[in-house]
Amino acid sequence: MHPLAARFEKNDVRALAKAITLAENNGPDRLELLKSIYPMQKGAHWIGITGSPGAGKSSLVNRLITFLRQKGLTIAVVAVDPTSPFSGGSILGDRVRMADHFTDPGVFIRSMGTRGSLGGLSRSTKETVRVMDAYGFDVILIETVGVGQSELDIMKLADSVAVVLNPGSGDVVQVFKAGIMEIADLFVVNKADMPGVPKLLAEIEAMLDLVKHDSPYRPPVVQTISTENIGLKEMWEALLAHKTYLIDSGEGTERKLANLKTEVMEVVQHELFQQIWTQEQKNGFSWLADLQDGTTDPYTAAEQILSLRNQPADKKGEKSEK
Ligand SMILES: Nc1nc2c(ncn2[C@@H]2O[C@H](COP(=O)(O)OP(=O)(O)OP(=O)(O)O)[C@@H](O)[C@H]2O)c(=O)[nH]1
Ligand SMILES: [Mg+2]
Known part of the structure; x- marks a missing residue:
C-alpha cells in the first residue's frame, strides 16, 4: 500500500492533502497511490452542484455543510474553476465564504483550477474525489460553474447533479442550450426571495415536459434562500431520494460502469x-x-x-x- 494511503487509516488530514497534490502533480508514484486508494473507497454520496456564475452555489455549499454537520455527516468539497488557470477569482470568494468551516476536522475543502491538470480537469477532479472518498467523507460536494463541455464532463462523475437557477435570470434557456438539462437530477431555485419565482418554476416544468417526458425519473424542483437557510432540508431530502432511485432502478450501477469506461x-x-x-x-x-x-x-x-x-x-x- 502507498504510504500516504496507509496514513488515511489514522485520519491523517495532512496525508489527504498530500495525496491530492500528488494525484494532481503527476508525481512518479501517482498511479501507485491511486491504485492503493481505489479499493479503500467507501461509497460516499458524490453530489455535483452547478449553475451560472453567482447563482449561489458556494452559499448553498456553505450552508449545506453546516446542515449536514448537524446530522453528524462529514463533508469534502471540491471547488472547480475550469475557466481560470489560476486558483484565484471566484474560488478565493468561495474560500472566504467557506472559512466558517476551516477548523472543523469533519470538513475538507479543496479548490482546483486547470493548472496542473493538462486539459484533463474531469480526470483530475475524479481522482481528487476518489481520494476524498477513500479518506472516509460521507458526502462529497463538487461545485463548478456550468458553462462548457469540461464542466459537463465533471458533473457526469457525480451520483447526483443539482442545477442551481435564479428567478429573473434567463437561466433556463442557458441550461437548455448547454445540455445541462439532460444530466440534472435536481433543480434548485435559489434566491427564491427575489421576484420571478412562479415564472421560473413554470419554465422549468415546461422544459422537463419536453426533455424528460419519457424518462423514468423526473428531476424534482426545490426552492431555497441559501442566505437564510431556507429549503436546505428539502434539497437534502431530494438528493437522498435520488440516491435511493439510483440504487433501486439499477441506474446507479449503469452510470458507474459508463463512467469507469470513460x-x-x-x-x-x-x-x-x-x-x-x-x-x-x-x-x-x-x-x-x-x-x-x-x-x-x-x-x-x-x-x-x-x-x-x-x-x-x-x-x-x-x-x-x-
Ligand atoms: N437574495 C439572495 N442572495 C443570495 C442567495 N444565495 C446567494 N446569494 C448571494 O448571491 C451572491 C453570489 O453567491 P455565491 O454563493 O458566491 O454564488 P456562486 O454561484 O458560488 O458564484 P460563482 O462561484 O462566482 O459562480 C452572493 O452575494 C450571495 O450572498 C439567496 O438565496 N438570496
Ligand atoms: Mg462559487
Whole structure:
C-alpha cells in the first residue's frame, strides 16, 4: 500500500492533502497511490452542484455543510474553476465564504483550477474525489460553474447533479442550450426571495415536459434562500431520494460502469501523453528545427514521434545517441 494511503487509516488530514497534490502533480508514484486508494473507497454520496456564475452555489455549499454537520455527516468539497488557470477569482470568494468551516476536522475543502491538470480537469477532479472518498467523507460536494463541455464532463462523475437557477435570470434557456438539462437530477431555485419565482418554476416544468417526458425519473424542483437557510432540508431530502432511485432502478450501477469506461480511457490518454512528452523532452523536440526549415510538416513530425514510441527500448537508445 502507498504510504500516504496507509496514513488515511489514522485520519491523517495532512496525508489527504498530500495525496491530492500528488494525484494532481503527476508525481512518479501517482498511479501507485491511486491504485492503493481505489479499493479503500467507501461509497460516499458524490453530489455535483452547478449553475451560472453567482447563482449561489458556494452559499448553498456553505450552508449545506453546516446542515449536514448537524446530522453528524462529514463533508469534502471540491471547488472547480475550469475557466481560470489560476486558483484565484471566484474560488478565493468561495474560500472566504467557506472559512466558517476551516477548523472543523469533519470538513475538507479543496479548490482546483486547470493548472496542473493538462486539459484533463474531469480526470483530475475524479481522482481528487476518489481520494476524498477513500479518506472516509460521507458526502462529497463538487461545485463548478456550468458553462462548457469540461464542466459537463465533471458533473457526469457525480451520483447526483443539482442545477442551481435564479428567478429573473434567463437561466433556463442557458441550461437548455448547454445540455445541462439532460444530466440534472435536481433543480434548485435559489434566491427564491427575489421576484420571478412562479415564472421560473413554470419554465422549468415546461422544459422537463419536453426533455424528460419519457424518462423514468423526473428531476424534482426545490426552492431555497441559501442566505437564510431556507429549503436546505428539502434539497437534502431530494438528493437522498435520488440516491435511493439510483440504487433501486439499477441506474446507479449503469452510470458507474459508463463512467469507469470513460475514466480508463482518460487515464490511458493522460499516461500516454505524459510518456510521449517525457520522450520528446529527452530528445529535445528534435523535429522543431525541421519544421522551421520547412523540411517537415506537423503531421509527419507527429507520425515520427508516435513511431519512436512504438520502437523497442534498445532501438530508442540507439536513436537518441546519435
Ligand atoms: N437574495 C439572495 N442572495 C443570495 C442567495 N444565495 C446567494 N446569494 C448571494 O448571491 C451572491 C453570489 O453567491 P455565491 O454563493 O458566491 O454564488 P456562486 O454561484 O458560488 O458564484 P460563482 O462561484 O462566482 O459562480 C452572493 O452575494 C450571495 O450572498 C439567496 O438565496 N438570496
Ligand atoms: Mg462559487
